[in-house]
Amino acid sequence: MLTHLRPTSLPIVILISGNGSNLQAIIDAIKNNALPVTIRAVISNRAEAFGLIRAQKEGISTELIEQTKYSTRQAFDTELQQRIDKYQPALVVLAGFMRILTDAFVDHYRGKIINIHPSLLPAFRGLNTHQRAIDAKVTEHGTTVHFVTRELDGGPIIIQASVSVSAEDDKTTLAERVLEKEHRIYPLAINLVAKGRLHYKNNCIYLDNKQLQKPLTYPPSNNDSA
């Protein structure tokens, strides 16, 4: 038996609320043997999330936790935590999960929970980022993968990708171009964790045991070592 020689696969749980195109990008990367990861479950807080269908099509376990059934944020997060922990993931991946999480929940997964946000953080934390970028007349917009901490959209940044904003852009065209980048950088970031190259410690990120001084970029700049 050569099983011990097989590359190990990082167990992850993915949380979604909607379309799940980032989930799909992760599934596709796994299928292309570009991501040594096993998706143990996909959990949604919304019954209509199309991502649930994407997961079921691949035979991935799915769970629905309807937020309307929980009277407090804490009660919802406690249930969510129990459902996640059943699968014993090494990493929790927020992929369009549209909820603010309690401090207790975030602390429980410290260093083991990441998010993708549709802006070049720290610019445009929160919602409606594409319209806000257009209104602010920025020439560069983009997306960010970061570790999740108590501070909303404020955890240490792993990787960013930017797109140029033109005068013709509206929030739909901009969202489309940003999403394309999201689908590139999320599998890349997860891959670094899966390969044991990227760690979180004391609110800092370590890549190949060296503290990351600035976020990685996609496409990589000459100074990126990933």
Ligand code: GRF
């Ligand atoms: C993405 O833009 C992501 O950055 C944000 O929510 C959106 C989710 O899209 N957090 P999808 O459900 O992965 O298609």
